[in-house]
Amino acid sequence: MTGRTVRPGSVPAQALRHLALLVIAVDQSAEVLARAKAMGKRRGAKNITWKRGELERVPIDAAAVDVAVLCQALHHAEDPAAALAEAHRILRPGGKLLLLDLRQHEEAWVRQTLGDRWLGFDDRVLHDMLSAAGFTDITVRAGASRAGDPF
Numbered sequence: 001m002t003g004r005t006v007r008p009g010s011v012p013a014q015a016l017r018h019l020a021l022l023v024i025a026v027d028q029s030a031e032v033l034a035r036a037k038a039m040g041k042r043r044g045a046k047n048i049t050w051k052r053g054e055l056e057r058v059p060i061d062a063a064a065v066d067v068a069v070l071c072q073a074l075h076h077a078e079d080p081a082a083a084l085a086e087a088h089r090i091l092r093p094g095g096k097l098l099l100l101d102l103r104q105h106e107e108a109w110v111r112q113t114l115g116d117r118w119l120g121f122d123d124r125v126l127h128d129m130l131s132a133a134g135f136t137d138i139t140v141r142a143g144a145s146r147a148g149d150p151f
Helices: 030-042 080-090 109-114 123-132
Strands: 004-008 022-027 048-052 065-071 091-100
Touching (some): 022 030, 030 048, 080 091
Parallel strands (some): 004 022, 004 065, 022 048
């Protein structure tokens, strides 16, 4: 992967830094950003830019990145459809979105314990949200190793 990559949520930015010229890591939490920056400094990361922002209002110019990665972030969004539209907005023409998230489930305890706003996403609903956000050539597939396992 070359070019610019944005990754809402900071910690996996450490892995992406080896694959991109520039990684823009966005998180809503100042505390998470501070920890991620410290980790990046310890690991010698020089190509990560850290920004504080919401999934629905990413502090990145339009058409600025080649790849957007949403990793276990969409189920925390206040408005997942708006977050996907925002990902589309920041992608350059021909850019790609890699979305890794939970499948729809009934584990309501995650709302209280982990702060999840959504209990995952049905494949058809996710596909329709991506399409409505402007994405084409959409592939939605399960990565869970056990049938029915949203995690």
